[in-house]
Amino acid sequence: GDSVTQMEGPVTLSEEAFLTINCTYTATGYPSLFWYVQYPGEGLQLLLKATKADDKGSNKGFEATYRKETTSFHLEKGSVQVSDSAVYFCALSDRMNTGFQKLVFGTGTRLLVSP
Amino acid sequence: KAGVTQTPRYLIKTRGQQVTLSCSPISGHRSVSWYQQTPGQGLQFLFEYFSETQRNKGNFPGRFSGRQFSNSRSEMNVSTLELGDSALYLCASSPRQGAGLYGYTFGSGTRLTVV
Numbered sequence: 001g002d003s004v005t006q007m008e009g010p011v012t013l014s015e016e017a018f019l020t021i022n023c024t025y026t027a028t029g030y031p032s033l034f035w036y037v038q039y040p041g042e043g044l045q046l047l048l049k050a051t052k053a054d055d056k057g058s059n060k061g062f063e064a065t066y067r068k069e070t071t072s073f074h075l076e077k078g079s080v081q082v083s084d085s086a087v088y089f090c091a092l093s094d095r096m097n098t099g100f101q102k103l104v105f106g107t108g109t110r111l112l113v114s115p
Numbered sequence: 116k117a118g119v120t121q122t123p124r125y126l127i128k129t130r131g132q133q134v135t136l137s138c139s140p141i142s143g144h145r146s147v148s149w150y151q152q153t154p155g156q157g158l159q160f161l162f163e164y165f166s167e168t169q170r171n172k173g174n175f176p177g178r179f180s181g182r183q184f185s186n187s188r189s190e191m192n193v194s195t196l197e198l199g200d201s202a203l204y205l206c207a208s209s210p211r212q213g214a215g216l217y218g219y220t221f222g223s224g225t226r227l228t229v230v
Contacts, residue, residue: 034218043119043205043221044158089158102148102171103219105158 002027002094006106009087013080013113021075021109023064023090031092033057033066033073034103038087047075047088085113117142119222121206127228133194136225140187140208146170147189148219149181152203161204164189165212196229203227 007022025033032051036044048057053068062077073090090106120139128134140147148171149161160173164183181191187208193200203226207219 032218036221041223043121043223044207044219046218046220049218102160102163102173103150103158104160107157 002031002092002104004090004092004104004106006088006090006109009108009110011109011111013111015082015113015115016079017113019075019077019080019084019111021088021090021111023073023075023106025071025073025090025092027071027092027094031094033064034091034093035062035064035073035075036089036091036105038089038108040086044089080111080113082113082115085111087111119206119208119220121204121222121225123225124223125226125228127230128196129230130196130198132196133192134196134227136191136193136204136206136227138189138191138206138208138222140189140206141220144208144210144220145187146209146212147183147187148207148209149189149191150205150207151175152205152224153201158205161191163212170212193227198229201227201229 003026034049035047037047038044048059050057050066056065064075087108087110089108091103093101094104122137146165148163152158163171167183178194183189203224205224207221209217
């Protein structure tokens with residue numbers, strides 16, 4: 001089945017540093033791709049999404065580009081803040097045998113930003 | 116606009132008992148999905164409901180069941196609890212069935228501890 005692979009964490013950065021969290025996927029079709037963020041003690045929040053190749057999703061200074069040729073959807077931010085400390089999940093929409101779709105998540109990457 | 120509401124936030128149950136978790140989706144959202152999050156297995160899809168019908172089911176035993184009411188509220192039930200059922204259970208809603216184009220809005224989850 002479809003799968004998502006994320007870089008191991010934790011990723012530790014100083015405030016204002018550049019962030020990259022790598023995400024690659026395996027899919028038989030043309031999935032939509034997502035980044036979700038989970039703050040301590042909370043559920044997941046949709047950060048950004050891209051529905052087709054070469055689409056760029058962006059939100060709150062975060063960006064990710066759907067690269068079909070490299071099957072990647074890396075998350076980037078030019079200048080991280082302490083408040084960005086959280087766990088980030090890459091996900092794809094997986095079409096099931098029923099024709100409907102569910103999300104397949106990566107294992108998550110913890111980001112720690114220090115002042 | 117109210118978000119996805121899950122109750123209760125925390126539960127402690129004994130092995131062999133059963134438990135019911137509740138989820139109220141965002142107003143107007145007709146699709147409700149459930150995910151289990153554990154440190155070992157990550158985020159795994161349980162099932163999706165749309166218009167009071169289960170549309171998709173993940174690879175979980177029959178002890179896990181759910182239902183959706185006419186107001187789109189959903190409940191998830193786990194019978195004969197096992198220690199391995201300890202997890203954060205997340206509910207997510209979407210305007211339509213499937214997450215391919217819309218992504219989900221997640222609730223804060225119910226943390227179930229089985230002792």
